[in-house]
Amino acid sequence: MMPGKHFKVQEVSCCIKYFIFGFNIIFWFLGLTFLGIGLWAWSEKGVLSNISSITDLGGFDPVWLFLVVGGVMFILGFAGCIGALRENSFLLKFFSVFLGIIFFLELTAGVLAFVFKDWIKDQLNSFINNNIRAYRDDIDLQNLIDFTQEYWECCGAFGADDWNLNIYFNCTDSNPSREKCGVPFSCCTKDPAEDVINTQCGYDVRSKTDAEQRTFIYIKGCVPQFEKWLQDNLTVVAGIFIGIALLQIFGICLAQNLVSDIEAVRESCLFS
Template identity: 40%
Template sequence: MLQIIQRKRMNLTLPRNLHDSLLKHAVFLSVCLPETVRDTFLVDPAVILIVVGVVMFFITFCGCIGALRENIRLLKTVKFSFNTLLFAFLSLMLPQTRSALEKFARKAIVHYRDDLDLQNLMDYIQKEFKCCGWNSYTDWSWNLYFNCTRENPSTERCAVPYSCCTPVPGETVINTMCGFGVQTQKYLDANKSIYPVGCADRAVMWIETHLLLVGALTLGLALPQVRKPRHTCRVCMGGRTSRRHQKGLTACWRSRAPTE
């Protein structure tokens, strides 16, 4: 009986080269994977969209109900929310926009293979902006699988995602291995097969190109608001309102009427 058990144990023993390979992978994962699940959760596009949607729903709900029910508290809540967001954007986010985006891009590159939504987002950005990485294509060494060190046992070592590759005319099937070994090449050599420019520079170029259009749209939306209060008084005076509101609207009209 003991001999049979020993034979079964010998049959279940892994080959030495396979055991060494698994041990090498385990050591590499424990050393090169310091990021936690929390970082993956924070850079998940679904989580970001949910948070933004909840904030927008809260503000618009308070504004709609406050204007409909003439609730001063809800309107003050909307005003306070807008002021808080504007202050946070101008004082906290705007000066640190580039560094914050760099941190986000770094985490997105690190967790590229961990989240499918994040992977699709990065591929979409790199395809649309025709860029690769944040500063350059070598930033993909931050990723566990694309890390370009000798200790990396991954088959994608020194590679970049296929979304960095320049499209080949007439190609019907996407070559997902087009970026293999690109990180070992110099800039001019890599330029033949991928977009070597970082997404940070492409984003700055995109903002500079569309800044005039965004400014014109903002100005076009803001100009009609200049004459809106007087027009509002005229419309409300012609509607059915209570005596108290008619007195308030009459005072509003008189205060905005031109003095002779």
């Protein structure tokens, strides 16, 4: 180096470095949360076998979705954290490339969901009807369908008559159940004055006329109620998805920026 001459040494931006670290800590904890949910559900063997049977996905267990998503988020968060702290360009490139792949898959899934919305609607209908058939087989599935009907203020997939699919609620002459031609209590309209739930409110209700049924139970099915909820909350739902997409793009840009800084520092060290 010639005396009297000074070379400006490139530095890695500390702001970007620690921002990526913080970004990935959140990502890492979210991955741990998903893994925890998946592992907890995996331990509930009876629940899992019933969930697998009603999804109609060839034995695919939905808990695997939690485990895979949680595992991917955990690995990416770990790679981003270590890559930022250790200024490891390989881990940062790994993080940004796979985050880009996930973003592309999400975009593809969104387009396919829009194109095949009728197929998704049919799958939702099938899922609810399978739940109806298995309503008394498992307490967790029973709670799931009760929560759905209470939350959406609905009954059945497309109406109360869908409960004919259940052996305890169907209206056939051979049905000896006291719940014959009825619906679960979660289909009943709520009286604000009642503090205690009347679990027998749905007994014999489907043997009444349509006009009489309206005063006792929800008439609309859960599929159209879900569609209505999506339309009413379209802005919120779209905002959440756009926000997630922007965070992913932001993370990719920051990681690539940090990689550029790291490589520039290495080059400046070589030529200084």
